[in-house]
Amino acid sequence: MSFLPQLLFLIILAITGFFLIKRVKFLRRNILLGKAETRNDQPGKRWKAMIRVAFGQQKMFKRIIPALLHLCVYVGFMVINLEVLEFVIDGMVGTHRIFAPFLGAAYSIAMNIFEFLAVAVLVSCVIFLIRRNIVKLPRFINPDIKGWPALDANIILIMEVVLMIAILKMNAADQVLASRGVDPYIPVGGLFFSGLLAPLFESFSSEFLIFTERVAWWFHIIGILAFGVYVTYSKHLHIFLAFPNTWYSNLKPKGEMSTMPAVTNEVNMMLGIPVDTSADPPAEIGRFGAKDINDLSWINVMNAFSCTECGRCTAECPANITGKKLSPRKIMMDVRDRAEEVGRSLDTGGKGLDDGKSLLGDYITKEELNACTSCNACVEACPVNIDPLVIILEMRRYVAMEESGTPAQWNAMFQNMETSFAPWKFSPSDRFNWAEKVKDEEME
Incomplete structure (x- = not known):
């Protein structure tokens, strides 16, 4: 008996393992470029969120x-991969x-389930291809999904589709051979x-x-x-990252x-409110907001790598619907692309984060950030609990507090809120004058 097939299989398995481990390390390092955050x-509640959203597909x-x-x-992906275990053992030994000999009739039942799921996967993927390339749903043809993202999905x-056809073809030929002894x-x-x-x-x-x-x-x-x-290079990385991503979801109320x-x-001390002074002050004042990925938390960066690029966030975004440049999907893709760029630079001995580029400006513009209404529609729409709004707000915070680069109308509003405690420029004591006017009108 020749051991060449087993040897070849083990070599292929080892090569796969090498590239997979290398890629996982690369992704982990890129995610941890973000700041530390404990959540x-x-x-x-976190287990419930993961079971409900990641396992149960609730938001889908x-x-x-x-x-x-x-x-x-x-x-189909989860169950059919159980058959892969048999493939691996057969290939190794x-x-x-x-x-089959150990399970008897149960093996036939399991194989029928696998085949049913294979056909379901095949049909579903064909429909998805039609939706993307023939029907051309708007969220699949937006400018931010052109090029590689669209090709990756296809x-x-x-x-x-091809893998499912291979299963059915293999089983058909197998059974004809078995019937011939x-x-x-x-x-x-x-x-x-x-x-x-x-x-x-039969005729072959x-x-x-x-x-x-x-x-x-x-x-x-x-x-x-x-x-x-x-998958580790693809948007389908969410197959694995959806689970930790939903575990680390933001459990605070939206808004x-x-x-x-x-x-x-600082504000509390100015107002005479007691503050906790037991902790040592930071050695240096940190940056206000986020300019690059290292200013975001690692959970924000993981969100970006978990993005399915489905476009539900952008389809629900009121700013995008009204023609603004903001696309929450693009925000997440930009964060991921920047992390990938920095990671590749570090791997080749480059400058990494000191390459003269930043997430703000080179990837995401102020126009995109300023278009956001902070409505949380994108957060609510995401099927894996990604939070683009946190990233947008952190970057807007940097523009406002580090660059003083917000629109003039915004600066006037900020000043009014600081001095008058309202967006409008009038005395706080006059805030409820409108109510008196309404009361007078009702009495008339």
């Missing part, structure tokens, strides 16, 4: 048809369907979907069918391993904006 409070079901299609792909969908093929029996294809293979010789089955087997396992590596502790303490 482990209320673990019960705001649009029932794409939600059901996505659920088919999601469940040189067996064929190693679990590559993944086509890969999934060719060793080592084992009759499984009752496979519905591949059984529909089996008659197409056993040698050709063995070749067909082996090619499909190798294509599928190599395709799965290549898919696993490719509650975070404050800067140093500024809050």
